[in-house]
Amino acid sequence: MKKTKSNRRKVIKKAQKLPKPNINWTRALVPICFLSAFSALILGGRFLLDHPVRQIEIKGSFQRVTPIQVEAVIVSALTGGFLSANLNELQYQVEGLDWVESAQVTRSWPDRLKVRVIEHRAAARWGSSGLLNSQGILFTENARYMFPELPHLMGPKGTEEEVAKRYLSLRARLAEANFTLESLVMDERGAWQIKLESGQQIRIGKRDVDERLDRLFKVVAPSLADQFDRIQHVDLRYSNGFSVGWASIQETLQTEQSEALGNG
Template sequence: MNPMLRLAGWLIAVALVALPVVAVLRGWIGAERWPLTHLRATGRFEHVDPKLVQAALLPYAKHGYFAVDLQGAQAAVAKLPWVDQAQVRKRWPDVLEVSITEHRPFARWGRDRLLSDRGALFDARGAQVPPGLPNFAGPDARTRDVVELYQQSRTLFAPIGMQVDTVVLDPRGSWTLTLLDRAHGGIPTQVIVGRAEARARIGRFVRLMPQLLVNPERHIERADLRYTNGFALVWSTPQAPAPAKPATAAAVIPATPWAAAIDTLKRALSATQAPRAAFVLPRFPTSSLT
């Protein structure tokens, strides 16, 4: 027999055997004979919508047991809101099984996203967000830095009864915190930390706060820590009547000793009933703050 004819015969025989197998595996035939008729989902579903999971898997299940694209199905489920990890398997004879791990939210990030406890950002629009989460904002690439400063600040402020509610890192790298006074109904205090030596500045401020808040009728509305040897404070006294001409009580506070600085501030406040006070060092103008 002609060798070419023999080779052609072998190729045709192999094709006749392989083609049905390929057709089944590709879903061209057999999908109705070995259908996937059951969907089994495992995991704790607190936020993931089961209907969305079903809708994501149906286009893949219709190809049948042998032709289902498990990687594609897994990727489709992983894109759903609140899904951290997803694994899709098939179980003979007709089961498509998906195992889902949800994101565990650690904080809000910006207006419509959440930050998970594993450092992943995910969309939270339309979702019921657990109450009590801190609020973060900043460049997406700086999530680790934001969490780190939050943890450090929370440790420092907790012993004096202040809760760190918000941590913001702006595009220039400047930090701003919002504190809540738990002892007085959660009154907020904005703390402008700046760019340099954030933890050291916060530490100095924390050491002074108990002395600054000895008068419960006075509350620090805003604190600017961007001075090497002092702070600028804005006070709020909601119970005091507003004067006809708002005045500002000011005092120049030396870097050391701190006790003398506090006494100077108290004398300045006693000399006027102004609801606002500021103390800074004159050699550090506002334009140079970082």
């Protein structure tokens, strides 16, 4: 038998043509042109308005820093004009001055910078020539004047805040006990010692500091109030007690004579 060949035709599918997008170029370009013109206007206006700074107004309760010092820092650090001046950098430079706790720099139209300065308040002396503020911040390490009426705090480098916090926590309790602090020291081992203006040393040590201070104010001070001027030192480095070192009779007489001369 003969096989019949079937006629097969290849079917070629024609690709469909996508419709051409109908873009309104005028409407599409209008916002872009508007933004470009607006940006150019702002940049041009900024350039025209960025005139030189002609006035510097400085305010603050000046005791240790002078307006002349502040103005000198602003002038040396000022780059650019009224609008392009870096106010954050100017503020940073002013706050770098000794005794300046904080500063604020603002613009005042048309050509003025306003500077407001707040000074540190010294709360204690630190080391040989440093000063601490009431937050325990060492704001100068080379004070020209050392304020002898302030208590003297000492400790290893980096412990300024810790020692200052201890002093601030003691200040009210010392006043209640009629004690005047001369110095508060934390040594390299972390041991604490207080010296009173009347000459007595209070040895606290490095352990159970809060408990030992409670013992000082609740037990030692009340029980020895009438004899405290005869005491040379109080040692609190015991678990449940304390020891007292008494001054010699001669030392006590010398102290009483000095106080009598001072009062006379």
